[in-house]
Amino acid sequence: DAGVIQSPRHEVTEMGQEVTLRCKPISGHNSLFWYRQTMMRGLELLIYFNNNVPIDDSGMPEDRFSAKMPNASFSTLKIQPSEPRDSAVYFCASSPNQDQPQHFGDGTRLSIL
Amino acid sequence: QKEVEQDPGPLSVPEGAIVSLNCTYSNSAFQYFMWYRQYSRKGPELLMYTYSSGNKEDGRFTAQVDKSSKYISLFIRDSQPSDSATYLCAMSAPGGYQKVTFGIGTKLQVIP
Numbered sequence: 001d002a003g004v005i006q007s008p009r010h011e012v013t014e015m016g017q018e019v020t021l022r023c024k025p026i027s028g029h030n031s032l033f034w035y036r037q038t039m040m041r042g043l044e045l046l047i048y049f050n051n052n053v054p055i056d057d058s059g060m061p062e063d064r065f066s067a068k069m070p071n072a073s074f075s076t077l078k079i080q081p082s083e084p085r086d087s088a089v090y091f092c093a094s095s096p097n098q099d100q101p102q103h104f105g106d107g108t109r110l111s112i113l
Numbered sequence: 114q115k116e117v118e119q120d121p122g123p124l125s126v127p128e129g130a131i132v133s134l135n136c137t138y139s140n141s142a143f144q145y146f147m148w149y150r151q152y153s154r155k156g157p158e159l160l161m162y163t164y165s166s167g168n169k170e171d172g173r174f175t176a177q178v179d180k181s182s183k184y185i186s187l188f189i190r191d192s193q194p195s196d197s198a199t200y201l202c203a204m205s206a207p208g209g210y211q212k213v214t215f216g217i218g219t220k221l222q223v224i225p
Binding site for chain 2: 004031042043044045048050100106
């Protein structure tokens with residue numbers, strides 16, 4: 001079975017550019033999560049969706065970050081404009097429902113120069 | 114103070130040893146507890162999950178939850194070099210496995 005698929009796996013871009021990260025959840029999973037992982041802060045929840053609807057975005061660092069889920073099989077996390085402090089590994093995860101734990105993709109390693 | 118405390122290690126053990134990994138937490142509302150394993154440059158992989166207190170065993174892995182002490186553990190028996198990874202504890206409050214708080218992760222190295 002295909003797991004959570006993220007693209008791109010690596011992204012290097014210059015400060016000020018727009019960055020778009022993409023995620024395809026596991027088929028049939030109704031919940032989708034975006035996380036950021038850094039050495040200093042570990043894994044932090046940014047936002048999550050249930051049935052394509054954003055439920056909690058309190059972890060989104062600031063207005064430069066936005067996330068959408070236009071359908072059950074696709075979500076994006078956008079950073080505009082990007083800054084060097086946004087450099088991190090961004091993970092997407094999905095779960096069948098709130099009573100089941102999450103399964104993670106392999107992440108996008110983002111470097112902002 | 115962080116809600117979930119976990120020693121980042123590294124923890125080095127010889128092959129075959131019993132490994133004990135631990136987390137403490139401060140939020141008494143946490144009821145769902147998970148352990149994830151993360152290999153270098155990969156995503157976290159779910160190892161075990163449990164609701165409320167007690168023990169759960171799966172092969173060489175045993176998870177324990179002591180809610181009275183706000184302390185959870187993962188034991189690995191007969192550790193193998195392939196167990197070398199970072200182990201993250203995770204937990205969430207009532208409402209299910211949605212708004213999860215992770216520990217920083219403990220890096221484990223099993224020496225052949």
